[in-house]
Amino acid sequence: MAEANGTTTEASFLFQQIFQLGFDAAKNTRMSLSVLIPLFFIFINSIMLFALGSKSVFYETPRYILFGHMLINDSVLLAVTTVMLLLTSIPMQITKALCALLVFISHCTFFNSPLTLAVMSLERYVAICFPLRHSSIATPRRTTMVLGLIWILSSLNIAVDIIFALIVNPNYLSDNSFCTHEKLYLAKWQMDTTQGFEIFYFVSVAVIIIFTYIRIMITARSVTSDKESAKKALRTVLLHLIQLCLCLSSFLYATIERSLYMMSGNNSYLFINLKYLNYITVLILPRCLSPLIYGLRDEALLPLFKYYFCYRSGKAKPRVNVH
Numbered sequence: 001m002a003e004a005n006g007t008t009t010e011a012s013f014l015f016q017q018i019f020q021l022g023f024d025a026a027k028n029t030r031m032s033l034s035v036l037i038p039l040f041f042i043f044i045n046s047i048m049l050f051a052l053g054s055k056s057v058f059y060e061t062p063r064y065i066l067f068g069h070m071l072i073n074d075s076v077l078l079a080v081t082t083v084m085l086l087l088t089s090i091p092m093q094i095t096k097a098l099c100a101l102l103v104f105i106s107h108c109t110f111f112n113s114p115l116t117l118a119v120m121s122l123e124r125y126v127a128i129c130f131p132l133r134h135s136s137i138a139t140p141r142r143t144t145m146v147l148g149l150i151w152i153l154s155s156l157n158i159a160v161d162i163i164f165a166l167i168v169n170p171n172y173l174s175d176n177s178f179c180t181h182e183k184l185y186l187a188k189w190q191m192d193t194t195q196g197f198e199i200f201y202f203v204s205v206a207v208i209i210i211f212t213y214i215r216i217m218i219t220a221r222s223v224t225s226d227k228e229s230a231k232k233a234l235r236t237v238l239l240h241l242i243q244l245c246l247c248l249s250s251f252l253y254a255t256i257e258r259s260l261y262m263m264s265g266n267n268s269y270l271f272i273n274l275k276y277l278n279y280i281t282v283l284i285l286p287r288c289l290s291p292l293i294y295g296l297r298d299e300a301l302l303p304l305f306k307y308y309f310c311y312r313s314g315k316a317k318p319r320v321n322v323h
Contacts, residue, residue: 030276034085037280038078041288045075048295051304058301062138063127066120067294069147073116074287077109081283087179096172099179100165104158107181111154113287114205114247117240119146124233125212129219157197161190202244209244213237239293246286256282 049071051058058064080102087094123143127134161184165172168186177183185191216234256278264271295301 027272030273031086031089034276034279034284035082037284037288038082041291042075042078044291045071047308048291048301048305051301051308054304054308060140062140062143063120063123064301065140065143066116066123066147070113070116070120070294071291073109073112077106077113077287078284080106080109081287084179085279091178093176094179096175096177096183099177099183100162100173102179103181103184104155104162107158108151108154110250111201112150114202114244115150115154116147117244117247118205118208119150121209121212121237121240124236125215128216128233153201157194158184160193161185164190202247205244206241209237209241213241236294243286243289243293246289249282249286 049068052064052068052071053059059068084102084106123138126137130137165184165186213234216237220231220234257275260274260278261271264274295305
């Protein structure tokens with residue numbers, strides 16, 4: 001009898017070890033994928049940026065300047081999001097000054113994406129609807145100034161949160177805590193203001209993209225020459241609208257997570273897996289699509305990307321013909 005009890009206890013202990021090992025393996029797999037997927041797309045973005053920098057025509061053309069900014073912006077967002085995920089998964093407390101910096105960068109890069117999409121759509125609108133004035137309106141200098149304005153607009157809300165936190169508690173940034181955006185909320189109005197900014201930004205961007213799509217569509221039907229360029233611009237703006245919808249899905253992350261929690265009931269293991277899937281599909285993948293949507297369908301950039309991606313595979317460097 002004692003032997004049987006010993007065997008049962010040993011088997012139970014062995015089962016717990018196997019379960020714990022399986023759980024840890026699943027957790028390690030999730031964390032590995034959460035890190036490797038952003039790193040892979042940062043690598044792709046880096047090659048695309050290197051290809052853009054290899055020809056002077058790219059950083060003298062407004063649409064490629066905007067595309068390069070989007071690549072840098074999305075790469076920084078992926079990197080900072082991954083770092084914050086690791087900090088919350090360990091979990092690890094850091095100084096609020098470093099946390100505020102990470103939150104500031106992630107907030108700005110998050111809002112930069114839809115604003116950049118709006119400017120890219122306006123650039124295509126000017127190129128198709130006002131072709132004779134395009135070179136004078138969309139200049140590299142003005143494009144750089146617009147990018148600076150984008151950063152200012154995206155940083156307004158988070159800058160107010162940080163300044164308010166310092167006014168309430170001058171020693172706020174010297175404390176240690178777990179790093180989340182919510183740690184900067186000291187009053188309910190801050191959350192309401194953030195939601196107001198989110199709605200205003202994305203509604204404004206949606207209106208701009210839809211307006212440019214309709215105008216380009218009308219122009220594409222009415223012009224008698226260069227219809228192909230108009231159709232390409234129409235497809236590009238449509239892709240802007242699709243990517244904006246993907247960006248909007250990020251705001252549903254918390255709502256989807258709450259729904260998944262209710263669906264999983266008491267099954268915490270199921271909820272962890274669903275939460276991870278939600279993180280990858282809603283927060284990460286939409287930010288990984290820029291090189292796929294724009295770079296890999298660009299006839300001028302694609303040959304250069306292939307050339308550098310294959311480590312200059314002995315072939316002659318492709319020539320660039322920007323239209």
